[in-house]
Amino acid sequence: MLVVLVPFVAGILLADHIVVPLYLAVALFLISVVVAYVAMPNRVVWGYVALALMTFGYTVAELRAPSVAVPYGRECEMVISVEGIPSAREGYRVADGSLQQWHDGERWHDSDGRVRLWLRTDSVAFGDRVHMCGRLNEDISRYGDYNRLMHRRGFVGGVGISDYNVIAVTRTKPTDLQSRAISRLDTYATDDASHATVVAMVAGSRHAMPNDLREAYSKTGLSHLMAVSGLHLGIVLLVIGFMLMPLRFMHGGHRIAALLAIVAIWLYAIMSGASPSVVRAAIMLSVLQLSLATSARYNSLNALAVTIFAMLVYRPNYLFDISFQLSVAAVFGIVAWAVPLMRVSRSWPRLVRSIYSLFVVGIVATLWTLPIVSHTFDNVPIVGVVVTPCVLLFAYAIVACGILAVVLPVPVGYPFAAVAEWAAHVQNGVVAWSADLPFAAVEYTMPAWGVVLCYALYAAITLLYWSKNQKKVVTLHRYANLERH
Numbered sequence: 237m238l239v240v241l242v243p244f245v246a247g248i249l250l251a252d253h254i255v256v257p258l259y260l261a262v263a264l265f266l267i268s269v270v271v272a273y274v275a276m277p278n279r280v281v282w283g284y285v286a287l288a289l290m291t292f293g294y295t296v297a298e299l300r301a302p303s304v305a306v307p308y309g310r311e312c313e314m315v316i317s318v319e320g321i322p323s324a325r326e327g328y329r330v331a332d333g334s335l336q337q338w339h340d341g342e343r344w345h346d347s348d349g350r351v352r353l354w355l356r357t358d359s360v361a362f363g364d365r366v367h368m369c370g371r372l373n374e375d376i377s378r379y380g381d382y383n384r385l386m387h388r389r390g391f392v393g394g395v396g397i398s399d400y401n402v403i404a405v406t407r408t409k410p411t412d413l414q415s416r417a418i419s420r421l422d423t424y425a426t427d428d429a430s431h432a433t434v435v436a437m438v439a440g441s442r443h444a445m446p447n448d449l450r451e452a453y454s455k456t457g458l459s460h461l462m463a464v465s466g467l468h469l470g471i472v473l474l475v476i477g478f479m480l481m482p483l484r485f486m487h488g489g490h491r492i493a494a495l496l497a498i499v500a501i502w503l504y505a506i507m508s509g510a511s512p513s514v515v516r517a518a519i520m521l522s523v524l525q526l527s528l529a530t531s532a533r534y535n536s537l538n539a540l541a542v543t544i545f546a547m548l549v550y551r552p553n554y555l556f557d558i559s560f561q562l563s564v565a566a567v568f569g570i571v572a573w574a575v576p577l578m579r580v581s582r583s584w585p586r587l588v589r590s591i592y593s594l595f596v597v598g599i600v601a602t603l604w605t606l607p608i609v610s611h612t613f614d615n616v617p618i619v620g621v622v623v624t625p626c627v628l629l630f631a632y633a634i635v636a637c638g639i640l641a642v643v644l645p646v647p648v649g650y651p652f653a654a655v656a657e658w659a660a661h662v663q664n665g666v667v668a669w670s671a672d673l674p675f676a677a678v679e680y681t682m683p684a685w686g687v688v689l690c691y692a693l694y695a696a697i698t699l700l701y702w703s704k705n706q707k708k709v710v711t712l713h714r715y716a717n718l719e720r721h
Contacts, residue, residue, distance in 0.1 A: 237541035243286040244545060247293025248552045258298050265291035297552040306335060306349050306392050308374050313339040313403070316366045316395060321418070321443040322355055329355040331362070335372070335392065349392035352376045356398040362415070365406040370395055381612075388553040413507035414439055417642045424641060424653030433462075433660035434653075437631065438638035440464040440508030449664060452671035457602060457609060457617025458624065461631055461663075464508040465563050466517035469501060471635040473521055476500045494529035498522045504639070512547065512554050513563035519543040520567075536571045540564070558612055562605050565691075569604030570597055572698045598624035607690040610682035619676040627666060633659035 268288035275281045307314075320332035333353045337344050351372070353360075360366055376386045376394040417439040425431040432444035442450070442462055453459045461467075476497050483489035483496075498521075505518040523539045544564060547554050554560045574596045581589040602621045610616050637656035641649040670676055682690075 237538050237545060240289060241541045241545050243289040244293040244548065245555065247290040247295075248297045248548060248555050250290065251294045251297035251552075252556075256294070258295065261291050261295045261298065265295055293548075293552070296549055300552050305345065306347060307338050307340065307372055308393065309371065311369065311371055312341070313367070313369050314372070314395070316351065316353065316368060316397070318353065318360060318362055318364045318366065319350075321362045321415075321441055322353075322360075323443040323445070324447075326447070327356075331355060333395070335395075336365070338372075350390045352386065352391055352394040354394060354396045356396065357402065359399065359402065359405060360397055361407075363408045363410040365408065366397060366402060367404040367406075368395075368397060368402050370397065370401045385556065385558060388556040390553070413503065414441065414509055417507050420642050420646075420649075421638065421653070423646060424650060424657070426654075426657060427661060429664055430657040430660040433664055434634055434638050434656045436462045437464070437468065437634050437660075438508075438642065438656070440511065440514070449668070452664075452668045454613065455615065455617065455671045455677050456623060456667055457606075457615075457620030457677070458627060458667055460562060460566070460601075460605070461627065463513060463559055464511065465513035465559075466520070466567055467628075467631065468508070468635050469504065469514065469517040469521055471632055472504050472639055473497060473501065475636050475639055491529040494525040498525050501525075512557050512560035516543050516547060516560070516563055516567075519546065536575070537568075540567055540571060558608070561608050565604045565608060566601040569600045569694070572694075572701075573604075574600040576701065594628050595625040598628055604694065607682055607687040610680055611684065611687050614679060614681040616678040616680050616682075617676070618678060619670045619673055623666065623670045627663055630659040630663040630666075634663065 265288055268284045268291060272281050272284035272288060275284060314335060315337040316333050317336050318331055318333045322329035322331040331353045333351050335347045335349045335351050337346055339345070372393045372395055374393045375383055376391060377383055418435055418441055421431070421435050421439060428444070429446055429449055432442075432446065432449070436442040436445055440463075445462070450459075453462055477493075480493040480496055483493040486492075501518050501521050505514045508514055520536075520539050520543050523542075527533065547560075574593075577596050577600070578589075578593050581592050584592065599621055602617070602624050606616065634656050637652040637659070641653035641656060643649075644652065
């Protein structure tokens with residue numbers, strides 16, 4: 237699937253820079269498929285297959301391009317739905333929402349464009365439906381790169397809401413899984429910063445994170461701990477596996493346990509907001525559970541490629557999402573480098589092997605995401621390479637105990653919530669201390685060609701390792717008639 241994925245991704249990138257009539261792209265795709273089928277026995281067939289996959293990626297990107305009619309640059313009545321918990325900023329709050337309807341002076345128009353909301357009022361909360369009069373700004377930020385990122389995520393612009401432009405507010409109580417999880421965790425809150433960390437790592441909402449703590453995690457390169465991803469789903473899978481362990485002693489119980497684990501994985505993915513990194517991890521772990529239930533062979537690298545391909549077919553703009561890029565880079569590095577490095581510890585004591593695995597996974601994931609972090613955030617988190625493995629120990633405690641605090645009844649969940657907040661307090665202290673070190677990070681913006689060069693070097697090292705570790709296969713001659721004596 238890597239061979240399939242590369243030209244497909246190239247087609248999506250091509251659609252971002254070159255404009256070709258859609259009918260021409262479709263025609264080229266069909267011609268490439270037909271010519272590849274006709275030229276099947278020859279080696280040139282691979283060139284036509286690559287061309288077909290590239291044009292397929294281009295076509296998918298063009299067909300999936302968002303086209304929402306919105307009223308840019310003029311005052312009009314709008315109906316806005318607040319779809320995210322507002323996060324505090326200096327003097328205002330920020331939340332995600334959707335533009336439901338807008339009025340052009342004559343009639344109402346339906347819309348479903350996502351918008352970034354700047355709230356300068358305390359009368360608007362998550363789940364509210366706001367009837368207002370205002371202006372939709374196409375630019376969400378003064379930074380062009382961030383604007384392009386937000387538009388590729390499906391945002392059509394930004395809207396400011398204050399007490400002066402609100403006409404009416406319809407109150408609704410959120411009933412989604414994420415809101416219920418946050419409400420349950422709020423019942424255990426004791427320390428604001430520690431509680432905010434638990435909510436971010438368990439429920440996927442960073443609305444309560446203090447700005448100074450956000451900056452500390454960003455400076456040390458540990459922001460990925462605040463974004464729910466494969467690490468968090470892996471911890472959830474460990475908790476679910478422990479809870480379902482009695483089923484494995486029943487006949488066929490491992491199949492029931494695998495199916496229940498898949499249900500739990502997707503429930504947690506939905507509860508945490510279903511970000512691109514969470515969806516990617518949920519698909520991969522679901523494939524793993526299905527392979528365990530059916531006793532089929534599981535190839536991590538192939539499963540990752542299939543997952544990326546399926547997600548990009550569904551939404552090509554995932555390719556330009558920073559969370560998706562970081563998630564894919566980290567997992568690919570873990571599969572390609574960390575897993576082979578961890579094989580050398582098979583004969584070691586379990587405790588030593590576990591600590592060694594944490595350090596290897598942390599260092600490899602940091603190295604593989606470092607080029608993207610430097611290019612996007614103008615920062616090279618040096619201290620993160622050392623701190624990440626240590627912080628992962630507390631991350632396991634936060635997520636595991638936080639999940640148990642959510643699913644268990646309130647009286648039973650208190651001890652687990654206390655342990656989660658204690659671990660979050662220690663983790664925040666380590667991160668804050670690391671961020672204050674003089675060598676914590678270096679301000680450097682890696683150019684795009686430097687990012688490409690880094691990953692080309694990583695790929696070359698990976699291919700060199702694979703070529704050195706190929707299994708030797710000896711083919712024996714087959715005899716049509718073999719008599720036994």
